[in-house]
Amino acid sequence: MKDIVFATNNAHKLKELREIAAGKLNVLSLNDIGCHDDIPETASTIEGNAKIKADYIKQHYGYDCFADDTGLEVAALDGAPGVYSARYAGNDCISEHNIDLLLHNLEGVDNRSAQFRTCIALRQGDDIRLFEGIVKGTILTERRGTGGFGYDSVFVPDEADGRSFAQMSDDEKNAISHRGRATQLLMHYLLDQRQ
Numbered sequence: 001m002k003d004i005v006f007a008t009n010n011a012h013k014l015k016e017l018r019e020i021a022a023g024k025l026n027v028l029s030l031n032d033i034g035c036h037d038d039i040p041e042t043a044s045t046i047e048g049n050a051k052i053k054a055d056y057i058k059q060h061y062g063y064d065c066f067a068d069d070t071g072l073e074v075a076a077l078d079g080a081p082g083v084y085s086a087r088y089a090g091n092d093c094i095s096e097h098n099i100d101l102l103l104h105n106l107e108g109v110d111n112r113s114a115q116f117r118t119c120i121a122l123r124q125g126d127d128i129r130l131f132e133g134i135v136k137g138t139i140l141t142e143r144r145g146t147g148g149f150g151y152d153s154v155f156v157p158d159e160a161d162g163r164s165f166a167q168m169s170d171d172e173k174n175a176i177s178h179r180g181r182a183t184q185l186l187m188h189y190l191l192d193q194r195q
C-alpha cells in the first residue's frame, strides 16, 4: 500500500481520512513521521497556508503529502474571519471568544450569509494540486446546539433542515460539510491514480 502523509495530528481528521482510505492508502500523521515542528502558517489565503504545509513536509521529510486549511467567510464582513478563523479574537484565543466577536460584529446586520471553505493542497513530487470544498449557510444571532467545534453552533447550512452544524451528528455534518467535500475530491483523485 502506498504511503501518504496528512500534515495534521488532529485525531478526528485522521480517523475520518483513514476510514475513507482503508485498504487503499496508508495515511500517516505528522507524529508517524516524527515531525513535531511548528509548521508556519504565514500565508494571507487559505490555499496559501495549505500549500505551505504540504511543501514543508515534502522539503523537510521527503514524503508526498496533503494538508488542509479552512476558513469561515462571512459576506457582510468582506470574507472575514477567513484565513484568520482560528485566531479571530486574538492569538491563543478559544472558539467561544471567536464566536462572541463574530456575533458582536454582526449585531444589527441583516445579511447573515456565510460559507465555510476548505482547501486541501496535495504535493506529489514537484506536482501541487488543490481541492476545494464549500458549504453555504447563515450565521445565527445566538448559539444553538452543543456538538461539533469551532463556529458550528452559530452556522446553519442552507441545504439542511434549519439545524446548526452543532445540532447534527458527525455523519450528517460530514455528508455536506466543506471538509467532507474537499476530502471526497482528494480521495477520488488519489484512488483513481491507483488504477
Ligand code: IMP
Pocket: 068, 069, 070, 071, 072, 085, 086, 087, 095, 098, 116, 148, 149, 150, 151, 152, 165, 177, 179
Ligand atoms: P483548520 O484550518 O481546520 O484548523 O480551521 C481553522 C479554524 O476554522 C478552526 O480553528 C475553526 O475555528 C474553524 N473551523 C474549521 N472547520 C470548522 C468546522 O467544521 N466547523 C466550525 N468551525 C470550523
